[in-house]
Amino acid sequence: MKFIPHTEEERRQMLAALKINHTDQLFQDIPEEVRLKRDLNVAGGLSEMELSRHMADLAKLNSGTDEYICFLGAGAYDHYVPSAVKHILSRSEFYTAYTPYQPEISQGVLQSIFEYQSMIRILTGMDAANASMYDGASALAEAALMACATTKRDAVVVARTVHPEYRETLNTYMSGPGIKVTEVNYRDGVTTVQEAAKVLDKNTAALLVQYPNFFGCIEDLTGLAEAAHAVGALLVVCADPVALGLLKSPGQCGADIVVGEGQALGLPLSYGGPYVGFLACKDKFLRRMPGRIVGQTVDVDGKRSYVLTLQAREQHIRRDKATSNICSNQALCALAVTVYLSLVGKKGLRQVAESCVQKTAYTRDLLAKIPGYELPWTTPVFKEFVIKTSRAPAEINRQLLRHNILGGLDLGLYYPELAGHMLICVTEKRSQQEIELLAQRLGAIA
Secondary structure: OOOOOOOHHHHHHHHHHHOOOOHHHHHOOOOHHHOOOOOOOOOOOOOHHHHHHHHHHHHHOOOOOOOOEEOOOOOOOOOOOOHHHHHHHOOHHHHOOOOOOOHHHOHHHHHHHHHHHHHHHHHHOOOEEOOOEOOHHHHHHHHHHHHHHHHOOOEEEEEOOOOHHHHHHHHHHHHOOOOEEEEEOOEOOEOOHHHHHHHOOOOOOEEEEEEOOOOOEOOOHHHHHHHHHHOOOEEEEEEOOOHHHOOOOHHHHOOOEEEEEOOOOOOOOHHHOOOOEEEEEOHHHHHHOOOOEEEEEEOOOOOEEEEEEOOOEOOOOOHHHOOEOOOOOOHHHHHHHHHHHHHHHHHHHHHHHHHHHHHHHHHHHHHHOOOOEEOOOOOOEOOEEEEEEOOOHHHHHHHHHOOOEEOOEEHHHOOHHHOOEEEEEOOOOOOHHHHHHHHHHHHHHO
């Protein structure tokens, strides 16, 4: 009874039903030379006690931000997650729920999604938000497609200060429909209005920027919005939701569509996922929005109730009228965002953002004073900043690991012109003692 718990009689009956003599015949289409000619190298069964000990030993091989001091960001951030978030997500009615197709028995899940949409709408300064996307990268790409469909144009312009992996995802999405993607360079860590205006034209559907950008620098959204609108293009902003607790919202700056990654709002790092993307827009673009929207209405008795509405995917409407092939949403992750925002509130989110700004400024000033390190730009930043190093960032990070410190991102991997530069992230979790330890170790390495 290796691996498959069937009796010999059961196996005989299945083989007879398939009209074959041996299970090897199931794999006859696989070339002989690539088949495994021996038994799998798998140990025998373990008792429950032995298996528990084995799994615990495997878990000890992994180390996370509980054991290491994390100064690494670049799209995935070590923010504090209140314990109540995890407890609520663990309730079976949430983590086993699928798409709420039957509103009459899905009111709880629908309400949680509606609250999520409402909070994202307020944060971004937009009129409406959808029921969540897979992640920030796909949300940005979907927004580009949405802009092209709205303007009936087939080209977009993206700032090089947008996350490099987001730009790769964008290029993948645009390759199918043949949409041209043009990148605009940066100066002093930000996208200048003058450089953007040079590549924007009457065929541009949207200008895509990040706020704060990949380097942590704060872009001039108002100026970029005016440049995009001058040629009839939309401004798509990929925003850090924590920063929106402090900065002026993209909507106030003239953005038409706002997207982003919601991981910072109550989701752990989790080795890179699952995360949750958000997408919000002005009312006039609502019917081009991908995914689905939960709406609030009343039932036959006049009581408040919730329903799925404006479902623009091909499963619900004619394929040729569909605006997206998004087949689900990250409902559990969106619930985490909803619970987190409900717990911290407006004042709490602002306090988290202020703490990030203050600690980042302290770290930035401290590191800039160390011989062998310098700031390439003086542009205002949020919770990340770039620092130039005299030694290779990869070597610096190897040495920092010996002291249980996760160093910054080696920017030379994504920006050849920034070889010898690191992207350092400082969230509200970093203490003064940890920041000063980083400075001490960097000084010793230099």
